[in-house]
Amino acid sequence: MKQDSLEITTCFQQLAQPEDGLPKAASVARKAARVGGGRADAGTFGSCPLQHAAVKQNSGSLAMAAAAPSLKHWRTALERVEKFVSPLYFTDCNLRGSLFGDRCPVAALASFLTPERLSYEDAVQQDFSPAQVGHRFGPTWWTCWFRVELIIPESWVGQEVHLCWESDGEGLVWRDGEPVQGLTTEGEKNSYVLTSRLGEGDPRSLTLYVEVACNGLLGAGKGSMISPPDPEKMFQLSQAELAVFHRDIHKLLVDLELLLGIAKGLGKDSQRSFQALYTANQMVNVCDPTRPETFPVAQALASRFFGQRGGDSQHTLHAMGHCHIDTAWLWPFKETVRKCARSWVTALKLMEQNADFIFVCSQAQQLEWVKSHYPSLYAQLQAFACQGQFVPVGGTWVEMDGNLPSGEAMVRQFLQGQSFFLREFGKLCSEFWLPDTFGYSAQLPQIMRGCGITRFLTQKLSWNLVNSFPHHNFLWEGLDGSRVLVHFPPGDSYGMQGTVEEVLKTVNNNKDKGRANHSAFLFGFGDGGGGPTQTMLDRLRRLNNTDGLPRVQLSSPDQLFKALESDQGQLCTWVGELFLELHNGTYTTHAQIKKGNRECERILHDIELLSSLALARSAHFLYPVTQLQHLWRLLLLNQFHDVVTGSCIQLVAEDAMKHYEDIRSHGNTLLSAAAGALCAGEPGPEGLLVVNTLPWKRTEVLSLPKPGGAQSLALVTVPSMGYAPAPTPSSPQPLQPQQPVFVMQETDGSVTLDNGIIRVRLDPTGHLTSLVLVASGREAIAEGALGNQFVLFDDVPLYWDAWDVMDYHLETRKPVVGQAGTLSIGTEGGLRGSAWFLLQISPNSRLSQEVVLDIGCPYVRFHTEVHWHEAHKFLKVEFPARVRSTQATYEIQFGHLQRPTHSNTSWDWARFEVWTHRWMDLSEHGFGLALLNNCKYGASARGNILSLSLLRAPKAPDATADMGCHEFTYALMPHEGSFQDAGVIPAAYSLNFPLLALPVPGPAPATAWSAFSLSSPAVVLETVKQAEATTQNCTLVLRLYEAYGSHVDCWVYTSLPVQEAVLCDLLERRDPAGQLSSRFTPEGHLFSLPSEVSSACAPASIKLST
């Protein structure tokens, strides 16, 4: 035993760096002896590589024999080290217990409680009352401001001094009127560094303010995380004191925890694992927590271990600080503003302390909030962005949902986001960043590329319930063949903490071993956790290059993707959507939010079109640039991945509804103003203008206001993207080749509606028993089956209530049975015929529906009103079609895709509930049935049954979600030929973009007018808007896409005076080779679309100068 101690001493003599001249070797020897004496030779583990080296050097084989016997007990060694760093056990004598030294209470504490989220300037003016540790405050969503007066003891000169603060809620420290650090227990931020070394003459008295929000990192759920918030929750301050912090002990703790992680992570088959364990064990031997002079020896042992390098082939982890902040979720939007400040100021301090630390930050909206609420913090972020430490990523306004927003809205996410990043940070983002969204549209690759982005990072598909996605690195090919490089961090997380376990998971889990040797490692507490900590950085630095582990470098997205791009040739390609096999309930939950989204997308479309036309025709019209930007940003904000999806708390849903209301009310004002300007000066008979905002001519039945508030039906024809005067009794009626609608009720109570195009037959309970294409006599409803069948399902997911509908809900299908005799004729026929009925869905919920058929219309509409009061039920409507096909088609952004109607493979059956936009279609050769809707997104086609998801009733995180009254419309369109040739796409547009009857201040024009039309029905002119940041007053941007999935030649005709037409990208940057060939006609201007626009569902833009 004595011999052993001597050997160890020799070893340590080589390692110790006695800066202070202390006789280290001697003290270490004493320590080893002491420990060894008390703990059965624990100090004599002969496997220490250091010890071996020393032994060999000194005495050869004799000494080797002398180094034994060592105990080879894995578990006791491991647990011994664990106890040495434990925050729970043996803190009276272990290393963790000595992390903080002397302590003293704060000199004075006072508090002020408010339901408002006040500015610092307002808050400090308030009356503060004395408070103590133990102070309770609340309730939920209130804010408690603390004034903290400190006097640092003089004897602490030379020491690092912290304010140790522990309270419920999320805190922000203010010093000299500036935010300086976030405090949150859940994010391991319980102390604020007052000084890293108190100098002789430094001021020792200080007043700080701590602003504590009464909500946790994840809100205030009662009982479980996603339960609705507890409004009465109270919060408590449990610690507020000054303490001396021992940085050297902190470093040892980091080392020991990493060594433990390596020992456990590499396991007993690994030589390196044992080396880590015995190094740690030896460190415990030499380290006396009460004697700092013993620390350097322990540190040297660790440094020796971590300095043993790996080989050239090691995998490289690109560690980037991150803090995913949900823009609203289990807390309201306004709290997110403060979460951003708390998190980013904390990251900023780390950037100051660590010049190599890089923090990536997405979502322009959050930066915009911080800019307006915390200008000095924002200026510092901009400064760090110049140095490359603060890296804006993503390019979008918010991290939006990847399924539900329209194509145009997705483009606007990038347009608003990228222009913000360019203006504020001097460059466009080159990576799309959406780690936490519930699936990714097949249209995203094209949109990304059109917005200057070729790289994409996410990880959410690791949540798939059924299938494991086969790649972490791949090329993702969208609808038109555009490709982007995608990286999923293989650790399956965007909130790592720098542990060995995570590092090993990242490298072991990587599904592209041998193909890609670089991975992202995103570290930092998300949401209210305040992002990364110094400890995480210390860990990652230690793992820079250590044998047995991947190489870890603090890095940026650009460095990661550049490395991946250099090996891109090895990667596989994934074509089409990235479907998340979970959270399929988010296509339906919170139906009013979904309806607001669809409706407001339409309103903004219509305003932009009419304002553009007014701009082109009237020298006096001012395009409402600022108002439109404001309204668009509200819509984009609501498209955040926990808002439009309905997975938010009630407070957020209420805010979202207010945003929609703003868009509706301001939008209507803007529409009227544009309509007024558009027809100013054109004399006409009446102050009513009928407007068609779609790019094709329409003849439809429209309800027009009559004097006295009544409405009358009229059949009107309006040219494409143009207007027509409202018909009057004296104006000529449009040609009516169509048969008037014929309505008849049989004696059995059933009703037939027939407009010569389709014939609809409803049974006395409102079921659709027959739907016939009159010309061919072809029946669309499956033989013996009932269409318009409402069905209820039990809807109890495994956990994520608002998010998930599980596969097994299909096993609980219960058809809703109606009562005969409720079906009546509504409108008698002629221009319009209808029948309506009532249906009791359950004891608490009921439905009324009007089934409407218009003259000349190829589809029958179902106007539905539901009073919905359920718990964990799912309402759908089904249409069994007389169609056989293994694929159904669903509309997505700027295009469509197909999904199977069968469950052959696990990938097929995992898509039992899918999303669509305005239509879905089931077609066989020569015939098909399309199901259109005006505000729904959830759908499925199983076998021959088309099903539209109508309403859910989840209870968490919003117990009131979807309770109450709902109105929506769906429509059914049988057709010959393909959905493309049959006009399903324009029909679905028409259902969603009704003709507008707009009152205008003066007389309306006497003649119809069209601004734009196209030569090919395959191309849709989706958007007409003023160009962003245009120097000339009247430059318009036209967004078009080919909607059939084909290659076509197409000309655009416009009656506007065009000086120049050029191709541009989705950010409206001119394509240098994008001059469009054009020719003049007597009535206007024709220009041909380049192939980029007229092929394969690709969105593209052209710029018109008028």
Ligand SMILES: [Zn+2]
């Ligand atoms: Zn999120």
